Amino acid sequence: MNWIQGLLIAAILALLVHLLRSRTNATAKAWVKVGYLMFVIAAIYAILRPDDTTVVANWLGVDRGADLLSYALVIAFLFTTLSTYLRFKELEVRYARLARTVALQGARTPKI
């Protein structure tokens, strides 16, 4: 098995565990910001020296830097999809509570 295979599988599993277990709190938000900062630095570096991504890719057992980036993109996309799904579910719960309050205010009793 290439290093990349192991890393990708580990990333997917970590993603699942993280998404399914974590509840958003101040610490988690801070880590997201730190992660984003590191992403920006890495992205700028990769833009300035694109051939270096190939070097990193070769370390990991991938031929081209572009391939490595597309793997990373797939993982990022999965992450976004799942977190959006969870956020929508949470929103639905709030929306249901709001609608319930409105419904209870307008309750009608039978005349009998």
Next chain:
Amino acid sequence: MYVVGIDTSGVWIIVPAFNETQVIGDVVTDLRSTFDHVVCVDDGSLDDTADTALRAGAHVVSHPVNLGQGAAIQTGVEYARRQPGAAVFVTFDADGQHRVTDVPAMLDRLAGGDVDIVIGTRFSGSRVSGIPPLKRFILRIAARLSPTSRRLGLTDAHNGLRVFNRRVAENLDLTMAGMSHAGEFLALIDDNRWRVAEVPVEILYTAYSLAKGQPLLNGVNIVFDGFLRGRMHR
């Protein structure tokens, strides 16, 4: 009113309904012949469900938009629990699949005082006829596979007929939209350590209730939502 010696004045029947004009009138009338208090939660129906239920003698709470059956049950319970004297709560499907005559036995079981919630089961005793074979098979498997129903010793994971006391009503907080609420209900029973018992009931599989009922494929949604439960903010 009294049924088999049980005072029904503190009993509230909760009927979630979505586009059930055809049958809701009869279901409410039937319930009202035995019980004083029926609340129909109209889940954003586009037809005349709310007015029909009101004319038949039910209290009516109307969701401004469709929120799903679990949300409708939660609304009905929240309405009923704030009514003076409400002590016992019954969830009853609007499509005519439950028999009013099954409720007194369940009330009787709850009145024993050793349980907090009584759930109807299709799979106890000899009265299992009338269930379409595939549906029966899947429901059986669902009950076996669900760790919660196994732990609770339940045989029918998705029966809509439930009778429970104030303890359950006060703490009930169903958040799953759509049909996943049956599993969520069981999970809440487990989490809150409510004492549960089953009573055999009969389900009337009419052409109408089969057409309105959930398709079996919906089981996939139910299982998926079950996994995600508890991973959200409340």
